[in-house]
Amino acid sequence: GAGVSQTPSNKVTEKGKYVELRCDPISGHTALYWYRQSLGQGPEFLIYFQGTGAADDSGLPNDRFFAVRPEGSVSTLKIQRTERGDSAVYLCASSPRGGSYNEQFFGPGTRLTVL
Amino acid sequence: AQKVTQAQTEISVVEKEDVTLDCVYETRDTTYYLFWYKQPPSGELVFLIRRNSFDEQNEISGRYSWNFQKSTSSFNFTITASQVVDSAVYFCALTQAGTASKLTFGTGTRLQVTL
Numbered sequence: 123g124a125g126v127s128q129t130p131s132n133k134v135t136e137k138g139k140y141v142e143l144r145c146d147p148i149s150g151h152t153a154l155y156w157y158r159q160s161l162g163q164g165p166e167f168l169i170y171f172q173g174t175g176a177a178d179d180s181g182l183p184n185d186r187f188f189a190v191r192p193e194g195s196v197s198t199l200k201i202q203r204t205e206r207g208d209s210a211v212y213l214c215a216s217s218p219r220g221g222s223y224n225e226q227f228f229g230p231g232t233r234l235t236v237l
Numbered sequence: 238a239q240k241v242t243q244a245q246t247e248i249s250v251v252e253k254e255d256v257t258l259d260c261v262y263e264t265r266d267t268t269y270y271l272f273w274y275k276q277p278p279s280g281e282l283v284f285l286i287r288r289n290s291f292d293e294q295n296e297i298s299g300r301y302s303w304n305f306q307k308s309t310s311s312f313n314f315t316i317t318a319s320q321v322v323d324s325a326v327y328f329c330a331l332t333q334a335g336t337a338s339k340l341t342f343g344t345g346t347r348l349q350v351t352l
Contacts, residue, residue, distance in 0.1 A: 125281075155339065164241075164328050164342030165282070178339060213282070222270050222332040223289070226340065228282035 124148065126229035128214050134235045135204055143199040143232045147216030154197050155226060156189055157181075157213040165213050171197060172220045204236045239264045241331050243343035250319050250350055258314045258346045260329030266290075268334035271305065271312045276345070277325040285327075288312065290334075319350045 127146040135141050147154050152173055157165035167181040171191045179189075186204075191197040201208055211233050215226035240263040250256045262271065273285040286296065288305050296303045300317045316323055326347045330340040 153338065157340075162344070164330075164344050165340070167339040167341070170339055181339065211280070215282075217338070220338055222334050222338045223287070224338065225272075225284045225287060226338075227284070228274075230279070230281045 126214055126216050126227055128212075128229040128232050130232060131230065132233045132235075134237065136237050137204060137206060139204050141201050141204055141234065143201075143212050143234070145197045145199070145214030145216075145229060147195065147197070147214070148227055149195075151216035151218050151227070152194065153217040153220040153224070153226075154191060155215040155217070156197070156199050157215065159211045159213055159231070161210075168199070168212075170220070177220065201234075204234075206236050209234055209236045239266075239269075239331050239333065239341045241329050241341055241343035243327075243329055243346050245346045246344075247347040247349065250348070252321055252350055252352050253318050255315060255317050256319050256348065256350075258316075258327050258329075258348070260312045260314065260343060262310050262312065262329070262331050264331060264333065266333045270332045270334065272330040272332075272340065273303070273312075273314050274328045274330060274342075275325045276328060282328070285314075316348075319348075321350050321352065324348055324350045 154171040156168040159165040170178040174194045186202045189199045211231040215228045217224045271288045274282045326345045330342045
């Protein structure tokens with residue numbers, strides 16, 4: 123079956139602009155996660171959705187970052203007033219259900235470059 | 238706070254050599270889960286193994302084996318008879334038990350296997 127998909131694969135924007143990154147989880151997966159991976163680092167947690175609601179948004183760095191999952195499937199990560207420090211690969215993962223034990227299936231990521 | 242340390246930044250081996258990737262973790266929780274993920278050049282993280290904190294039995298899966306030692310807070314990963322296709326970045330990760338299912342990753346170890 124289809125895995126997690128993310129669009130776009132690459133996004134180049136200018137400092138101060140607004141961007142949206144999309145994640146399509148595996149069908150039927152209720153848990154969805156966003157991570158950010160900077161060069162040479164491991165992924166860092168941003169936010170976790172269980173269904174439509176954000177169960178844990180403790181990793182969002184500031185109020186310029188926001189994510190939604192209105193119908194419990196597709197999710198959009200929104201970044202306002204982008205800064206050069208936001209440049210990274212944004213990874214999405216999904217899991218059949220929430221909970222620490224469950225394997226997370228990762229997408230290929232969106233590489234965001236802020237000029 | 239949770240922390241995962243992968244002290245080896247990069248390892249180079251010749252094909253057919255055995256290689257061990259080290260992982261040391263810190264957590265105050267008594268129940269937790271440990272994971273290894275592989276990130277090939279394509280960028281998509283691939284799940285390899287999961288272990289819970291109550292199960293210290295070592296595991297072997299084909300050429301892969303894992304050594305979990307709670308006494309030293311280590312969860313090391315060994316590849317036997319390495320192959321060029323094993324070249325990737327390998328991440329160790331940790332979650333606490335319960336509904337908080339965000340992964341805390343180490344910084345990764347880049348494995349380069351050459352002919």
